[in-house]
Amino acid sequence: MFRRLREPSPSDTVTFSFDGRALRAAPGQSLATALLAAGVSAFRTSVVGGEPRAPYCLMGVCFDCLVTVDGVHNRQSCLIEVRDGMVVESQDGAPAIAAESAA
Amino acid sequence: MANTDAWDIAVIGGGLVGASIAWGLTRCGLRPLVLDGEDLDLRASRANFALVWVQGKGRGAAHYALWSSASAGRWPEFAVALRTQTGIDIGLRQRGAFSFALSRGELDAMRAEMETIARETAGKAEPYEVLGPGETRDRVPSVGAEVVGSVYSKADGDVNALRLFRALHAALQAAGASYRSHSTVTRIEPQAGGFRLHGNWGEVFARRVVLAAGVGNAYLAPMVGLSAPLKRSKGQIIVTERCAPFFPYTSATIRQTDEGGVMIGDSEETDTASIATNQDISAVLANRALRVFPALTNLNVVRSWSGFRIKSMDGLPIYEQSATHPGAFLTLCHSGVTLAANHALVVAPQIAAGALSTELSPFDSRRFHVPQAA
Amino acid sequence: MSARLLSHVEQLDEAYDLAVIGAGPAGLAAATEAAEAGARVLLLDENGTPGGQIYRAITRNDPQELPFLGRDYWKGKALADSFLAATLDYAPTATAWSLDPAPQDRDEKATGLARIGVSLGGAARRIDARAVLLATGAMERPMPVPGWTLPGVMTAGAAQIALKSAGIVPTGRVVLAGCGPLIYLLAAQLLDAGTRIVELLDTSDRERRLPALRHLPGFLRSPYLSKGLGLLWKVRRSLKVVSGVTALRITGQGSAEAVTYCRGGRERTLAADCVLLHQGVVPNINLASAAGCAIEWNETQRAFQPTTDGEGRSSLPGVFVVGDGAGIGGAEHAEVSGRIAARAALRDLGLAPEAGDDLAALVTQRRRLARGRAFLDNLYLPAEPFRAPQDDETIVCRCEEVTAGQVREAVALGVPGPNQLKTFLRCGMGPCQGRMCALTVSEIMAAERSVSPAEIGVYRLRPPVKPLRLSELAAMPQTPEALIAVTGRTADGDH
Numbered sequence: 001m002f003r004r005l006r007e008p009s010p011s012d013t014v015t016f017s018f019d020g021r022a023l024r025a026a027p028g029q030s031l032a033t034a035l036l037a038a039g040v041s042a043f044r045t046s047v048v049g050g051e052p053r054a055p056y057c058l059m060g061v062c063f064d065c066l067v068t069v070d071g072v073h074n075r076q077s078c079l080i081e082v083r084d085g086m087v088v089e090s091q092d093g094a095p096a097i098a099a100e101s102a103a
Numbered sequence: 104m105a106n107t108d109a110w111d112i113a114v115i116g117g118g119l120v121g122a123s124i125a126w127g128l129t130r131c132g133l134r135p136l137v138l139d140g141e142d143l144d145l146r147a148s149r150a151n152f153a154l155v156w157v158q159g160k161g162r163g164a165a166h167y168a169l170w171s172s173a174s175a176g177r178w179p180e181f182a183v184a185l186r187t188q189t190g191i192d193i194g195l196r197q198r199g200a201f202s203f204a205l206s207r208g209e210l211d212a213m214r215a216e217m218e219t220i221a222r223e224t225a226g227k228a229e230p231y232e233v234l235g236p237g238e239t240r241d242r243v244p245s246v247g248a249e250v251v252g253s254v255y256s257k258a259d260g261d262v263n264a265l266r267l268f269r270a271l272h273a274a275l276q277a278a279g280a281s282y283r284s285h286s287t288v289t290r291i292e293p294q295a296g297g298f299r300l301h302g303n304w305g306e307v308f309a310r311r312v313v314l315a316a317g318v319g320n321a322y323l324a325p326m327v328g329l330s331a332p333l334k335r336s337k338g339q340i341i342v343t344e345r346c347a348p349f350f351p352y353t354s355a356t357i358r359q360t361d362e363g364g365v366m367i368g369d370s371e372e373t374d375t376a377s378i379a380t381n382q383d384i385s386a387v388l389a390n391r392a393l394r395v396f397p398a399l400t401n402l403n404v405v406r407s408w409s410g411f412r413i414k415s416m417d418g419l420p421i422y423e424q425s426a427t428h429p430g431a432f433l434t435l436c437h438s439g440v441t442l443a444a445n446h447a448l449v450v451a452p453q454i455a456a457g458a459l460s461t462e463l464s465p466f467d468s469r470r471f472h473v474p475q476a477a
Numbered sequence: 478m479s480a481r482l483l484s485h486v487e488q489l490d491e492a493y494d495l496a497v498i499g500a501g502p503a504g505l506a507a508a509t510e511a512a513e514a515g516a517r518v519l520l521l522d523e524n525g526t527p528g529g530q531i532y533r534a535i536t537r538n539d540p541q542e543l544p545f546l547g548r549d550y551w552k553g554k555a556l557a558d559s560f561l562a563a564t565l566d567y568a569p570t571a572t573a574w575s576l577d578p579a580p581q582d583r584d585e586k587a588t589g590l591a592r593i594g595v596s597l598g599g600a601a602r603r604i605d606a607r608a609v610l611l612a613t614g615a616m617e618r619p620m621p622v623p624g625w626t627l628p629g630v631m632t633a634g635a636a637q638i639a640l641k642s643a644g645i646v647p648t649g650r651v652v653l654a655g656c657g658p659l660i661y662l663l664a665a666q667l668l669d670a671g672t673r674i675v676e677l678l679d680t681s682d683r684e685r686r687l688p689a690l691r692h693l694p695g696f697l698r699s700p701y702l703s704k705g706l707g708l709l710w711k712v713r714r715s716l717k718v719v720s721g722v723t724a725l726r727i728t729g730q731g732s733a734e735a736v737t738y739c740r741g742g743r744e745r746t747l748a749a750d751c752v753l754l755h756q757g758v759v760p761n762i763n764l765a766s767a768a769g770c771a772i773e774w775n776e777t778q779r780a781f782q783p784t785t786d787g788e789g790r791s792s793l794p795g796v797f798v799v800g801d802g803a804g805i806g807g808a809e810h811a812e813v814s815g816r817i818a819a820r821a822a823l824r825d826l827g828l829a830p831e832a833g834d835d836l837a838a839l840v841t842q843r844r845r846l847a848r849g850r851a852f853l854d855n856l857y858l859p860a861e862p863f864r865a866p867q868d869d870e871t872i873v874c875r876c877e878e879v880t881a882g883q884v885r886e887a888v889a890l891g892v893p894g895p896n897q898l899k900t901f902l903r904c905g906m907g908p909c910q911g912r913m914c915a916l917t918v919s920e921i922m923a924a925e926r927s928v929s930p931a932e933i934g935v936y937r938l939r940p941p942v943k944p945l946r947l948s949e950l951a952a953m954p955q956t957p958e959a960l961i962a963v964t965g966r967t968a969d970g971d972h
Contacts (some may be wrong), residue, residue: 005670006542016724023567026643027215028525028537033643041732042628044503044504047345047363048878052731054628056875056913058635059530060523060943061616061761063876063908064626074344074908074944079570081525093364096347097398128786142894142934149900209964269901272890284893339962344908344944362903370962379769380939382575382594382603382958389950391963401949435960 025082032058032078033067043067044091045090050102110136113300113309115288118148119439120446121315122271127451131217137280143256145318150410152265152368155441157229158200158256159216166465167225167419172229175258175443181441188277194361200353201253203395210252217254217290217363229258236351245349261353263361274357291326293428311430315453317413320435328427329469331435336412339384340368343402359391367392380407412437422450422466424459480561483568483795484587493519495822496593496606498573501529501810503800504612505560506815516828518565521573521595529550530832531808532853533641545669571597575940576768578793583867587794608795611765615758615801619913620655621866621873624727632855633663633755646672649750652736654678654725657857660755661708666717678722680739682860688857699849741768756859760802767938769793774931777854778805783934789818797822811840865920876916885920887923895919908944911936942967
């Protein structure tokens with residue numbers, strides 16, 4: 001749904017994973033824009049109706065870009081800078097608490 | 104221009120107490136007028152912990168312990184009646200509740216309180232168990248290492264208090280009651296055959312009137328020869344985002360709503376100068392919650408909330424018909440959720456019939472006027 | 478560069494003279510002004526680099542690579558540079574989640590310090606400030622149409638942020654829908670960046686043209702005129718603009734696939750992969766509101782805003798609100814307002830002498846910058862069906878998935894206001910804390926009761942105004958007073 005105006009040079013990229021898939025991004029960009037640029041459409045499903053959701057505002061007010069980052073759920077991906085080695089997961093409804101602590 | 108409506112019965116206050124009573128009146132064939140205030144009035148109905156709770160209630164007041172326990176027993180009937188009328192499931196869950204202790208001292212105090220109530224009620228109070236750390240963990244595996252024990256009572260439960268509130272209002276509408284907001288009653292004028300209720304919105308006449316105005320009862324009651332002395336009590340809670348179910352029971356300080364959010368309570372403050380929440384208190388609430396359930400560590404708090412409890416000087420309800428102005432009733436209590444079933448199914452029919460039963464006489468406000476037996 | 482960059486709450490001082498929240502034009506200007514006058518200043522901002530939304534990523538972008546962001550964008554560079562050169566503490570990626578105003582005496586004078594809850598670097602802490610300046614900026618007015626929660630639908634502002642901050646642009650069949658100057662600006666920027674836009678669906682309310690005319694003289698003397706005409710000309714020449722659009726809805730399985738709308742009584746459906754919505758911007762008031770600032774209704778801008786005096790003072794002593802967060806005025810207006818408020822704060826704190834001629838010059842400048850705004854506010858006020866959605870199935874609260882029909886049912890129960898309505902439906906109780914639905918709920922209620930939202934009011938908010946992890950809250954100091962309040966009561970069993 002999005003394309004980069006300029007591809008980052010291979011020497012200047014960060015690598016992260018989304019649902020187990022290795023993705024690359026330019027350093028300094030937000031995790032949300034990195035996911036959009038990588039072609040991710042839905043970031044999560046909603047907690048009430050289970051409907052797919054993706055970033056709406058990209059400025060920290062809509063809370064639709066929530067993902068799990070390095071095991072911590074419900075992080076606003078539009079406010080987090082993408083980092084090398086980040087493990088990112090989509091969310092399915094409300095997060096499970098017990099499973100998280102066991103991890 | 105003055106409003107000259109005339110009504111058979113008016114209820115002052117549209118919170119959980121007023122709405123429960125009014126709904127109970129509709130079931131007796133009456134069509135009450137409910138006069139309610141403003142959107143940002145102090146509303147305990149929007150700041151409660153939603154427990155249907157018996158455990159530990161009524162030390163030194165066996166009648167209150169039994170009154171609470173009777174209401175918990177009536178709750179299933181109440182919930183079914185509301186759902187039948189409105190289609191709204193208010194989420195009643197009576198699966199039992201734990202009070203978790205984080206120190207020996209806390210556990211000892213809980214145990215002593217339960218023993219006292221059992222003794223005072225001559226064994227008629229709900230049964231309970233005092234559990235050690237191992238037994239507590241066996242039943243609730245997710246509790247943390249700092250939990251030294253708990254008290255469990257199977258009579259306790261909770262509801263979805265927000266849906267309860269909406270269901271009551273939907274049921275009132277369905278049953279033909281009239282509800283008016285922006286109608287704060289500031290003066291009650293006793294007249295021949297009834298009461299004239301005044302406010303900056305106008306006035307109405309009602310043959311009978313029920314005061315269910317929460318903190319507002321304190322200034323309204325004396326206008327009809329009643330008294331409602333209240334003590335200052337502010338409580339604060341914090342609420343988290345939704346998560347998958349992790350705790351199928353309930354507890355006095357941590358409960359997961361049927362929607363998934365976790366409510367963490369609560370403070371008891373005597374400074375009631377402001378309704379604002381205090382983040383130092385939020386920090387203590389969060390700290391204790393994590394010591395009980397360490398797995399909640401990454402859960403986000405989405406709001407803090409505070410409310411003023413409606414507490415009489417001894418903390419117990421007041422139910423009374425005015426001796427000087429018959430037809431004026433006072434209903435005041437802190438436990439608007441737990442006692443909602445009693446209010447709807449017991450108190451309202453008695454008001455409709457014109458007299459409160461002797462079962463309710465210990466809740467008369469005259470207890471504050473006469474020296475109590477030791 | 479002499480701003481001290483902070484990345485963890487432990488690096489914060491216990492107290493500051495002035496704490497500024499928000500690094501957009503108002504916040505940057507105010508912080509710089511106060512620091513240059515010698516005050517001990519802290520600026521807290523959610524983003525990683527200064528600039529707010531309008532000057533997003535201004536310190537990282539290169540005019541050679543993104544020339545089409547335009548002169549109005551590159552103006553922010555000087556402002557950000559002088560901010561970073563000032564002697565102050567700057568905490569990017571920080572969240573200000575609570576603000577307790579200073580205690581007051583009977584004359585409503587502050588008798589202590591304001592206290593701010595900050596989360597930074599994975600930990601929370603509360604710090605004090607003698608004065609607090611909220612520069613929380615604007616957010617886009619929610620545009621609740623059926624299907625607006627589908628992936629593939631975002632705001633025009635979001636697309637602009639993606640462009641500024643990451644150099645990415647939408648692909649596929651892109652449709653823009655809504656009204657106001659920003660949607661035309663975005664269209665022009667996307668065109669320059671090589672994006673093909675299928676159509677721009679203008680939902681402007683034609684009924685607004687007449688009332689707006691009254692404000693035409695001011696507009697004719699404002700810089701908006703030449704900029705606006707240039708944009709309109711460029712966009713209309715380069716893509717299909719459909720005006721008079723009503724009954725907009727977006728459909729798709731799992732993501733946006735089509736846009737359907739009415740024009741002149743005819744319904745039309747357009748295939749679309751990306752739909753960018755916009756209908757103006759409104760103040761972001763959550764922190765001011767949770768702090769207890771008096772909030773008022775601005776009928777011209779059709780939004781709630783904190784009540785402020787001419788120098789940014791809110792109803793609370795020591796709390797200032799400036800920039801678009803206090804009422805929409807645009808970037809340059811915000812910058813000047815920030816300077817005026819910083820000086821007022823310094824004077825109130827006894828850190829600066831009485832106001833001189835330079836203040837009068839700033840006030841004159843601000844008045845000039847406000848010119849033309851009333852015309853735009855009037856012309857681009859969204860039509861009522863886009864503020865209070867008529868289709869009952871339309872989701873109003875995105876978090877709790879509450880529909881317009883459910884809101885209307887609750888209004889019909891006679892609720893006294895939006896706070897009771899929130900209790901009945903949970904709308905506004907999700908993680909966004911009402912940001913996405915507060916205005917819509919007040920608008921629907923106002924429409925149902927045929928009164929102004931001024932009479933209806935808006936949600937009252939409570940801290941934390943941004944979600945805060947329990948572990949962060951739990952690790953904060955456990956004060957003896959709070960411990961007693963929670964654990965020290967006699968166990969009377971009442972809950």
